[in-house]
């Protein structure tokens with residue numbers, strides 16, 4: 341769509357007091373990465389076959405899937421070309437860059453997301469060198485998915501009921517679904533797309549259960565794509581979002597796979613049925629750990645999209661004068677609006693930085709694990725659980741806040757905010773449900789509080805527990821250091837309160853698990869335990885309001901620095917040129933309900949009633 345940029349946005353960009361490009365380079369971790377990202381954006385977004393004439397929302401569930409699959413294989417081809425160097429733009433962030441722009445391409449989810457993001461990465465992390473050499477071929481026929489959750493069990497994975505029983509006479513595992521609740525349910529791409537999967541099942545050898553292990557199983561014929569004998573597979577139906585991801589169900593009826601299809605990097609089953617234990621029994625959960633880490637950065641990106649849309653719209657939208665004799669103001673001038681939006685921008689930066697830090701920590705800990713040192717794994721797991729939980733919960737709340745901040749127009753699908761919300765809120769549940777993950781972190785904290793309470797030596801990271809017990813916390817100071825001290829006091833105070841409740845329940849004769857359950861609300865909620873006073877809160881509040889005013893002239897610059905292209909934002913409200921009303925009218929004209937001047941239902945249903953007495 342041609343035309344001038346909205347005058348208010350032009351003025352906002354003139355007001356900006358910092359170098360927008362410089363911030364973009366910081367966000368991309370360097371100018372070189374910005375250049376490469378833009379090359380990839382240009383390359384992919386210029387592929388004409390990826391764009392639709394009919395907006396996604398007007399397609400049926402089946403049409404959406406078929407359209408998405410067409411695009412997914414174009415994207416996969418590009419990824420393979422980038423990987424093999426046939427397209428000369430590649431760096432370590434390439435898959436993530438491609439991942440970021442896919443929202444624009446699919447306006448939903450890439451049905452190959454789990455194939456690319458979880459299937460390949462799990463094989464790379466958990467299969468032996470020989471298995472990787474066989475399965476990770478670039479021209480492999482396998483389209484895979486990650487199959488863990490069952491109809492009856494998602495959070496409590498030790499309760500998974502699918503079995504893999506070793507048959508030493510044939511050197512095979514027999515995969516079996518013993519009852520309805522053991523049907524696999526949810527895996528993305530399983531419904532129609534995948535012909536193979538990594539399946540999590542309870543391993544049985546000679547009647548002994550060795551717990552959960554991962555197996556590679558072919559489920560559809562590579563040529564005809566028909567389900568193999570002994571496989572019952574299908575799609576689970578429409579959802580709040582993720583409607584192109586063909587999430588599926590899967591049952592095995594004594595389906596046989598070779599012994600060598602168990603992922604054997606960390607754990608082995610030998611030909612004679614000997615079980616060789618892993619160095620740490622949670623290494624099998626490694627893919628969940630990695631995905632939780634990756635999700636933090638993805639959620640930061642979703643926040644930057646929502647903030648871009650809502651801030652640009654708020655600069656263009658004028659409604660109500662502040663003083664009655666003045667013209668109507670940009671809604672961005674209302675301090676309450678600034679509060680809604682600037683927090684979203686800030687949170688995007690926070691989770692981007694934390695996500696990168698977690699990514700590097702994960703790399704470091706994985707390298708240690710490779711050397712046989714498991715010491716850092718529990719801390720990484722506790723951090724990943726907590727950060728995945730709060731980043732997803734914050735992101736979905738803030739995306740919704742941005743949607744509400746756009747008033748009625750935020751409710752239009754063409755704003756793209758409902759789709760971003762549906763996508764973001766799913767992350768609160770998948771890859772470990774919010775409360776369940778917070779309880780994992782609580783379990784870790786309580787362990788160290790017990791050491792502190794018993795005056796036993798603590799690692800340096802937990803020295804603040806001891807400080808709290810000895811009342812060593814300094815008086816609150818309104819500074820970044822003061823805020824960190826305040827948070828330490830909150831964690832210590834909250835952990836103490838939960839620990840005390842737990843002990844009280846135990847003293848009253850409860851078993852540990854029951855006592856834990858009774859303390860679980862305390863274990864997941866944070867409250868004010870710091871030395872902060874009422875006066876401090878007033879000072880913080882007024883500093884916050886000063887900061888909102890300081891940020892105000894730079895708001896549009898800040899979101900421009902995210903540098904998200906219009907094709908990816910897919911929003912009538914958030915485009916770079918700010919031609920909001922023109923774009924809304926153009927999108928409305930695409931509604932099939934505008935195709936006929938008089939819809940045929942008028943003749944069928946309305947006219948017979950309204951004209952009844954006049955015919």
Ligand SMILES: CCCCCCCCCCCCCCCCCCCC(=O)SCCNC(=O)CCNC(=O)[C@H](O)C(C)(C)COP(=O)(O)OP(=O)(O)OC[C@H]1O[C@@H](n2cnc3c(N)ncnc32)[C@H](O)[C@@H]1OP(=O)(O)O
Nearest residue numbers: 435439456457494495496497622625629634721770771772
């Ligand atoms: C187009 C281009 C694409 C390019 C891609 C690149 C970009 C990628 C972007 C990524 C975006 C991804 C989008 C994803 C889309 C959807 C994906 C959804 C997939 C799924 O949902 S898969 C299913 C996930 N399921 C779960 O997460 C289940 C949650 N439950 C659990 O994890 C466990 O049951 C739980 C809660 C941890 C409990 O386990 P349990 O065995 O019962 O353990 P205990 O509580 O008894 O604890 C025992 C002991 O173990 C420690 N522990 C637990 N887990 C771990 C772990 N993972 N690692 C290390 N240690 C662990 C725990 O702390 C305890 O320790 P103690 O010392 O206290 O005993």
Ligand SMILES: Cc1cc2nc3c(=O)[nH]c(=O)nc-3n(C[C@H](O)[C@H](O)[C@H](O)COP(=O)(O)OP(=O)(O)OC[C@H]3O[C@@H](n4cnc5c(N)ncnc54)[C@H](O)[C@@H]3O)c2cc1C
Nearest residue numbers: 487488489493494495526527528766769770771772773775
């Ligand atoms: C969009 C989407 C995509 C998905 N993709 C995949 C996939 O590709 N592969 C796959 O295997 N799975 C996938 N899943 C499944 C997902 O991982 C599970 O839904 C998730 O782990 C939560 O498990 P659940 O559904 O069993 O919830 P439940 O555990 O039944 O949770 C229900 C409620 O019970 C509470 N609860 C449960 N246990 C406890 C406890 N111990 N203490 C306190 N409260 C508790 C929870 O907090 C929650 O409030 C996907 C899910 C979604 C929504």
